[in-house]
Amino acid sequence: MRRHLVVLVAVALVAACQRGPETTPDVVAVLASAIPDRPDDPAWNSAPEHVAKLLLQDLVEPRLMSASTPDVRVRAIAGPTEIAFRLEWTDASKDDLPGNGRFVDACAVQVPQKADPNAPDPQMGQAGKGVQIAYWRADWQATVDGRGTAIQDLYPNATVDHYPFEAASLEKGSDAQRQMASRYAPAEGAGNLRGGPRTSPVEDLVAEGPGSLAPAGGSSARGRGVRTASGWSVVIVRPLPDGLTPTSRTQFAVAVWEGTSQEAGARKMRSGWVGLSMRGTS
Amino acid sequence: MARVYNWQLGREMSYWYPESRPTKQFAAVFDTNKCIACQTCTLACKTTWTSGKGQEYMLWNNVETKPYGSYPMAWDLKLLDMLEAGSWNGSTYTGQTIFESAKAGERVLSWRPEGEDYAYPNVGEDDCAGAVDAGMSLSMPHMAWFYYLARICNHCTYPACLASCPRGSIYKRPEDGIVLVDQGRCRGYQECVKGCPYKKVFFNPMTGTSEKCIACYPKMEVGLQPQCFVNCIGKIRMAGYISKPEQARPDNPIDYLVHLRKIALPLYPQYGLEPNVYYIPPIHVPPKFLRQMFGPGVDAAIAAYRNAANDPDLAGLLSLFGATESVMTRWVRRGEEVAGVDDHGTTLVRVPMREPVHVRAGFDKVYQIMRSNCP
Known part of the structure; x- marks a missing residue:
């Protein structure tokens, strides 16, 4: 009898271990005292998982005409002032090298700028009803993780004779040298840091409709992405969205760009709005 | 899409935005017959604008040998193949433009080069179409031929780059x-x-943005021609501003060459962008090839150009190419002299129609010796 009991307990334990994570029809953030900022933090095991089904962005040109990433597994953990999302999706190829005809893997989370029962258009919001977006990119992650910012870091066989702003007559790191280098990197000179070097792989953005994406004033999002055996696992941490409290909810959407499929900008897989709520006490 | 008028096609066409022409339109004329592919223009641009990180491969200006040269690889052939054959009815294009033939989900008919496509900027250089056999003689147009095509951004009236950008x-x-x-x-x-x-917009992988020829606008703003123009050894280029055909002025050098004499033609007008760099076609190349590249005006353009020696105004204006760094918005011929003039009527440069020729006698009487190198 006692042996039977041991067997039953063992079977029950195995079954519990094999059972997948709790899944929810919306994104449910569990309250916690500490926000995990690494994808492999054990704290994520406490959060239920929402599988966000992705749609082709086929509303505005240029459209994505062929579906790639089917879904994203989303978990969320909220603290007093911030919320962390972990996005995981399947992607056979690691695309983190920008270049001609080369596109990088990326993802983003989107929430309404203002909580509203009538949510903005899920496709980047609409005029007067904006959205906030936190955007992570694999090449930025690689730079943050230590990849260099020379052309050979992107094209290992590249050969360069000379850059004018690295002339021996210019003191390295001097104001004059930096100013000259900036003139040869016009986007950087304009304050548009699309390439490296970067200190964060995440960028805060706002939008009021397709084509209106703009940097948010004052960046506060952070994050980290790592390759998994089957794809990417990315954590994005941002301030609590407007209207999200233990007793009130807001909306959430996600997008994924798959580099091998040459996805960038409007060519992406994206979800519609799903609910975002909190549960538990910290 | 909006309906806009494209005078190079002689008809309205579809475009992503409504017609909105600038107050002035930057334009240029390149004389392909004078280009020797020395690439001085390429280097002038390169050293001025694209010496930064991520710009290593960029050639905002390049010179390629036609028919086999191309940078990036097969930039023209790939799109021509996608666009398929279109016809002209006189000076009216009856085929489809790249805007009108855009595929579902796209703003224009287009293709994307890969990194490798930029790796061979000199592909096809000096490669001749057809074999030159021993004892062969050439007649016009040449049976075996090549020519040089210098290219910059065309600063199109209906830019496809602009139409393609979703933001x-x-x-x-x-x-x-x-x-x-x-x-x-x-x-x-x-x-x-x-x-x-x-393919005159280039992605900079280091800055993460796309970059392109800026027509040296800091120079144009102060009345100076771009770097690739003023450094041209062969003096093949002239920069200025072009009017709409119905507003063409004979004293505007670009208007005169493009609208009035029609010897300078747009590059692949059938694409539908109304490009604003105009080419005097090479006189030795079979017109069948040139008609595809420059449209139906090729035969008349070549005929007028070949008659320039008997055409003082045309010959005079052609002699102003490369005569000054300044932008000549007007020109005037006074007898055997031609002058470039600015908007204020100030003469910028005066050039004789024919350079003075001095012929020395073959025999030097002073030294009592035959001169060498004398006819």
Whole structure:
């Protein structure tokens, strides 16, 4: 009898271990005292998982005409002032090298700028009803993780004779040298840091409709992405969205760009709005 | 899409935005017959604008040998193949433009170069179409031929790069029609790289944005021609401003060559962009090839150009090419002299129609010796 009991307990334990994570029809953030900022933090095991089904962005040109990433597994953990999302999706190829005809893997989370029962258009919001977006990119992650910012870091066989702003007559790191280098990197000179070097792989953005994406004033999002055996696992941490409290909810959407499929900008897989709520006490 | 008028096609066409022509339109004429592919223009541009990180491969100006040269690889052949054959009814294009033949989900008919396509800027250099056999003699047009095609951004009236950008990061300056990428707004989607049929927008992998020829606008703004123009050894180029055909002025050098004498023609007008770099076609190349590249005006253009020796005004204006760094918005011929003039009527340069020729006798009487190198 006692042996039977041991067997039953063992079977029950195995079954519990094999059972997948709790899944929810919306994104449910569990309250916690500490926000995990690494994808492999054990704290994520406490959060239920929402599988966000992705749609082709086929509303505005240029459209994505062929579906790639089917879904994203989303978990969320909220603290007093911030919320962390972990996005995981399947992607056979690691695309983190920008270049001609080369596109990088990326993802983003989107929430309404203002909580509203009538949510903005899920496709980047609409005029007067904006959205906030936190955007992570694999090449930025690689730079943050230590990849260099020379052309050979992107094209290992590249050969360069000379850059004018690295002339021996210019003191390295001097104001004059930096100013000259900036003139040869016009986007950087304009304050548009699309390439490296970067200190964060995440960028805060706002939008009021397709084509209106703009940097948010004052960046506060952070994050980290790592390759998994089957794809990417990315954590994005941002301030609590407007209207999200233990007793009130807001909306959430996600997008994924798959580099091998040459996805960038409007060519992406994206979800519609799903609910975002909190549960538990910290 | 809006309906706009494209005078190069002789008809209305579809475009992503309504017609909005600038106050002035930057334009240029390149005389292909004078180009020797020395690439001085390429280097002038390179050293001025694209010496930064991520710009190593960029050639905002390049010179390629036709028919086999191309940078990036097969930039023209790939799109011509996609566009399929279109016909002209006189000076009216009856085929489809790249805007009208855009596939579902796309703003223009286009293709995307890969990194490898930029790796061979000298492919096809000096390669001749047809074999030159021993004892062969050439007649006009040549049976075996090649020529040099110098290329910059065409600063099109209907830019496909601008139409392709989903976030309006490319703009056409209302004051001079120069097309620029807003480096503060571009997010590096590379839609413009794909959309430009001339492949004159380049992605910078280090800055993460796309960049292109800026027509040396800091120079143009003060009345000076771009670097690739003023450094041209062969003096094949002239920069200025072009009017709409119905407003063409005979004293505007570009208007005169393009609208009035029609010896300078747009590059692949059938694409539908109304490009604003105009080419005097090479006189020795079979017109069948040239008609595809420059449209139906090729035969008349070559005939007029070949008759320039008997055409003082045309010959005079052609002699102003490369005569000054300044932009000549007007020109005038006074007898055997031609002058470039600016908007204020100030003469910028005067050039004799024929350089003085001095013939020395073959025998030097002073030294009592036959001169060498004398006819």
